[in-house]
Amino acid sequence: xxxxxxxxxxxxxxxxxxxxxxxxxxxxxxxxxxxxxxxxxxxxxxxxxxxxxxxxxxxxxxxxxxxxxxxxxxxxxxxxxxxxxxxxxxxxxxxxxxxxxxxxxxxxxxxxxxxxxxxxxxxxxxxxxxxxxxxxxxxxxxxxxxxxxxxxxxxxxxxxxxxxxxxxxxxxxxxxxxxxxxxxxxxxxxxxxxxxxxxxxxxxxxxxxxxxxxxxxxxxxxxxxxxxxxxxxxxxxxxxxxxxxxxxxxxxxxxxxxxxxxxxxxxxxxxxxxxxxxxxxxxxxxxxxxxxxxxxxxxxxxxxxxxxxxxxxxxxxxxxxxxxxxxxxxxxxxxxxxxxxxxxxxxxxxxxxxxxxxxxxxxxxxxxxxxxxxxxxxxxxxxxxxxxxxxxxxxxxxxxxxxxxxxxxxxxxxxxxxxxxxxxxxxxxxxxxxxxxxxxxxxxxxxxxxxx
Ligand SMILES: NC(=O)c1ccc[n+]([C@@H]2O[C@H](COP(=O)([O-])OP(=O)(O)OC[C@H]3O[C@@H](n4cnc5c(N)ncnc54)[C@H](O)[C@@H]3O)[C@@H](O)[C@H]2O)c1
Ligand SMILES: [Zn+2]
Numbered sequence: 001x002x003x004x005x006x007x008x009x010x011x012x013x014x015x016x017x018x019x020x021x022x023x024x025x026x027x028x029x030x031x032x033x034x035x036x037x038x039x040x041x042x043x044x045x046x047x048x049x050x051x052x053x054x055x056x057x058x059x060x061x062x063x064x065x066x067x068x069x070x071x072x073x074x075x076x077x078x079x080x081x082x083x084x085x086x087x088x089x090x091x092x093x094x095x096x097x098x099x100x101x102x103x104x105x106x107x108x109x110x111x112x113x114x115x116x117x118x119x120x121x122x123x124x125x126x127x128x129x130x131x132x133x134x135x136x137x138x139x140x141x142x143x144x145x146x147x148x149x150x151x152x153x154x155x156x157x158x159x160x161x162x163x164x165x166x167x168x169x170x171x172x173x174x175x176x177x178x179x180x181x182x183x184x185x186x187x188x189x190x191x192x193x194x195x196x197x198x199x200x201x202x203x204x205x206x207x208x209x210x211x212x213x214x215x216x217x218x219x220x221x222x223x224x225x226x227x228x229x230x231x232x233x234x235x236x237x238x239x240x241x242x243x244x245x246x247x248x249x250x251x252x253x254x255x256x257x258x259x260x261x262x263x264x265x266x267x268x269x270x271x272x273x274x275x276x277x278x279x280x281x282x283x284x285x286x287x288x289x290x291x292x293x294x295x296x297x298x299x300x301x302x303x304x305x306x307x308x309x310x311x312x313x314x315x316x317x318x319x320x321x322x323x324x325x326x327x328x329x330x331x332x333x334x335x336x337x338x339x340x341x342x343x344x345x346x347x348x349x350x351x352x353x354x355x356x357x358x359x360x361x362x363x364x365x366x367x368x369x370x371x372x373x374x375x376x377x378x379x380x381x382x383x384x385x386x387x388x389x390x391x392x393x394x395x396x397x398x399x400x401x402x403x404x405x406x407x408x409x410x411x412x413x414x415x416x417x418x419x420x421x422x423x424x425x426x427x428x429x430x431x432x433x434x435x436x437x438x439x440x441x442x443x444x445x446x447x448x449x450x451x452x
Contacts, residue, residue: 001071001111002099003092009068012142017341017348021067027054039109048076055079059086072110074127083131090145091132096121140333147336149262149286151329156181156250156289159188159223163248164284167219168194172210172234174226175200177252180295185225185250194220202233202268210237221246221284227253227300228260232278235266239281248285252292254304255373258311258331261286263339263349280344288332290324302398303373309397310354310380311335314432320397351432354425355379358446361414365405374400382445386437387426402451410446
């Protein structure tokens with residue numbers, strides 16, 4: 001009571017593109033009575049019976065929804081069982097003082113006097129904790145929980161407890177990262193650690209080597225420990241090994257923590273093209289420890305900042321100004337929500353391509369000498385110019401410099417990437433929008449990123 005479940009539930013449903021069900025309102029509508037009237041006319045015991053029926057019916061429905069349960073619903077063991085079976089349950093935590101300040105003076109039957117209200121709070125608290133898969137205090141917390149993303153400084157030490165399941169783990173670590181943080185990860189996995197594999201590229205050879213050495217059965221879990229190269233390779237290995245085993249991502253680069261380890265896309269590179277072969281295979285958990293970024297080289301950090309600035313522009317907030325833990329949390333939540341809305345990349349998720357059409361073209365024209373982050377920084381400039389928007393944030397944070405690549409090659413690469421249709425993600429007043437633009441405008445914007 002007074003935790004803000006309904007407000008948060010409505011916002012979460014909106015952000016995730018699901019319907020919202022408020023159980024108390026459903027009961028009120030069904031009986032054409034307010035909750036206080038039902039309590040007064042029928043008593044709490046009868047209300048709990050009605051509540052249980054309504055909750056079980058809603059939880060057993062297969063259509064995805066965000067459901068706000070009444071504060072007392074978890075006192076029913078049947079509802080608790082149904083939550084375990086059918087739902088991801090998020091406990092919206094609130095201090096009793098705050099809750100009381102919100103509910104006092106309202107008509108809520110169980111919040112008429114402070115003493116009994118506080119006693120009820122203490123009595124129910126263990127039940128909430130027991131029923132909860134995650135604890136949330138904000139909308140971002142709810143979104144991250146729904147996506148299985150866990151962000152906390154020091155979470156590497158909790159790895160053994162946070163990796164889902166109880167079966168054996170094959171740790172797939174970036175070679176360099178294994179040298180710095182590998183021991184910590186191995187220790188944290190404890191007796192579940194069955195094997196360790198090191199990787200430094202995401203090609204077909206590396207994939208085959210993994211397939212042949214993982215040695216897991218279907219109950220096993222692949223844990224990927226590294227940047228996007230590692231999570232893409234290990235995630236794809238998990239998607240295909242024995243027709244799919246579970247995996248968890250532990251991203252160690254800024255790109256990984258705000259982008260690559262979120263959303264379930266996995267892929268390997270072939271000589272013909274990057275990310276040519278892949279699968280959608282959502283990690284059972286993404287465990288993000290921002291403290292791992294302390295050892296990341298500055299050039300790699302800058303790659304990640306390009307995605308951070310992109311995310312901030314899309315979200316309409318200067319997320320790049322935040323300190324690491326909060327910056328990672330906010331960006332991870334932003335991408336998580338879009339990916340939950342659009343897991344197979346059919347629409348809303350295209351927003352994440354802001355700046356990438358131009359970026360990919362420059363990368364290809366440089367034979368991939370140009371780092372992705374530098375290419376995206378330039379791409380963002382072009383996208384903002386075409387959108388008629390201010391480019392100050394990109395210039396200040398990413399300081400992009402025009403690159404010396406062949407103009408014709410870059411243009412050909414862009415056309416190949418777009419398969420002839422120049423639909424470009426732009427930044428409108430209300431966020432991203434895709435628009436088909438005249439060839440001359442797109443070409444001029446691309447030319448503006450090239451020197452010489
Ligand atoms: N699946 C997706 O949605 C998605 C999204 C974005 C990018 N990607 C993929 O991600 C890859 C790029 O990933 P990346 O940018 O994370 O780079 P990366 O994984 O190649 O790592 C970059 C370098 O940083 C080092 N490193 C990583 N973590 C470190 C740490 N904590 N301390 C010190 N050094 C560390 C690595 O050894 C490596 O040399 C690309 O293949 C791209 O296609 C995938
Ligand atoms: Zn990118």
